[in-house]
Amino acid sequence: MGLLLFNTRILITLLATLLLTGCKTDNKDIYKGMSASEIYARAEKNVSKENFTQAAKDFEALEARFPYGEYSDKAQLGLIHAYYKQNDSALALSAADRFIRMNPHHATVDYAYYLKGLITFDQNYSFSFRYFPLDKSARDPASAQESFDAFKEVVDRFPKSQYAADAKKRMVFLRNQLANHEIQIVEYYVKRGAYLSAANRANYIVKHFANTDVVPKALSAMVVSYRRLGMQQLAESALKTLETNFPDSVDAKKLHP
Numbered sequence: 738m739g740l741l742l743f744n745t746r747i748l749i750t751l752l753a754t755l756l757l758t759g760c761k762t763d764n765k766d767i768y769k770g771m772s773a774s775e776i777y778a779r780a781e782k783n784v785s786k787e788n789f790t791q792a793a794k795d796f797e798a799l800e801a802r803f804p805y806g807e808y809s810d811k812a813q814l815g816l817i818h819a820y821y822k823q824n825d826s827a828l829a830l831s832a833a834d835r836f837i838r839m840n841p842h843h844a845t846v847d848y849a850y851y852l853k854g855l856i857t858f859d860q861n862y863s864f865s866f867r868y869f870p871l872d873k874s875a876r877d878p879a880s881a882q883e884s885f886d887a888f889k890e891v892v893d894r895f896p897k898s899q900y901a902a903d904a905k906k907r908m909v910f911l912r913n914q915l916a917n918h919e920i921q922i923v924e925y926y927v928k929r930g931a932y933l934s935a936a937n938r939a940n941y942i943v944k945h946f947a948n949t950d951v952v953p954k955a956l957s958a959m960v961v962s963y964r965r966l967g968m969q970q971l972a973e974s975a976l977k978t979l980e981t982n983f984p985d986s987v988d989a990k991k992l993h994p
Contacts, residue, residue, distance in 0.1 A: 773803040780815055784822075793819035810836075814845065817852050821859075829856045847895035851904060854887035858907060861914075878918045885911040916942060916949035923958045936962035936971075943978075953979060957988035 768776055780795030796819055800812035813836045820829035833853040840846055860880040888904035888911070895901060919942050926935035935958055942955035956979040963972035980989045 768798045768802065773799060773806060773808040776802070777808050777811060777815075780812075780819075784815070784819065787822070789819045789822040793823060810840065810843065810845070813840075814848060814852075817849065821852060821856050826856050826860050847891050847898040847900060850887050850890045850895075851898075851900040854884050854891065854904060854907065857881075857884035857887060858911070860884075861911075878915055881911050881914050881918075885915065912946065913949050916946035916951045919946065920951040920954050920958075923955060927958055927961060930965075932962035932965045935959075936966070953983045953986045953988060956983070957986075957992060960988075960992050 771779075776795055776799040780792050780799060783789070783792035783795060793816060796812045796815040799808055800816065803809060803812070813832065817829055817832045817836065820826075820832055830853065833849050833856065836843075836849045837846060837853070840849075843849075857880045861884060885908055888908045891898055891904040892901050892908065898904075919938065923935050923938045923942065926932070926938060939955040939958040939962070942949075943952055943959075946952065946955075956975050959975035960972050960979065963969070963975060976989070976992055979986060979992070983989055
């Protein structure tokens with residue numbers, strides 16, 4: 738019995754020692770004595786290895802230890818990228834907004850806007866929408882609009898940016914998605930008999946989404962809605978616009994008196 742108790746005490750002591758040793762190891766400051774350039778090099782190395790979780794920790798340490806100087810901005814931009822790559826969109830977006838707010842005229846603020854566009858672009862495609870045949874235009878367009886606005890900043894303010902061409906392509910895609918979302922609302926209003934709301938929303942589409950595929954549908958909805966409202970002059974104007982610009986439209990032929 739005494740021997741068993743003695744052995745138990747030894748085992749407990751050994752376990753406690755191992756736990757304490759582990760804690761000391763975990764709390765070890767791996768950045769102690771490292772210069773800003775060394776921490777940055779370590780972060781970049783982890784990025785190249787696609788070890789973005791560790792890269793984020795490196796950039797966090799770099800920003801905390803060297804908040805000023807040439808590596809401060811690099812640390813902030815690196816953090817945005819690392820958070821984005823490890824699929825932490827909340828932290829990535831927060832970091833991007835912070836950089837833009839604190840450095841509105843920075844030489845590489847175009848990259849921050851571009852990353853913000855990518856982050857919200859990916860938010861626009863959750864797992865279910867990415868892997869299942871669901872209509873993306875039916876969902877809340879907030880993230881799509883935010884992504885569009887971020888890419889628009891790149892295209893409008895930095896037309897010579899290396900990110901401008903890709904941002905422009907994504908804007909076209911997002912614009913079509915936003916337009917599809919709008920036309921679904923118009924069609925819902927028409928079905929519910931809310932013709933004034935349908936006409937106003939359709940008119941908004943014609944003005945703000947002029948080069949999208951849903952414009953003929955919007956004009957058709959305007960014709961139907963104005964006719965139901967007894968606004969014949971506006972209905973005729975919408976029909977004329979539809980026939981002139983989309984003569985092959987099925988709706989143009991169908992709605993002709």
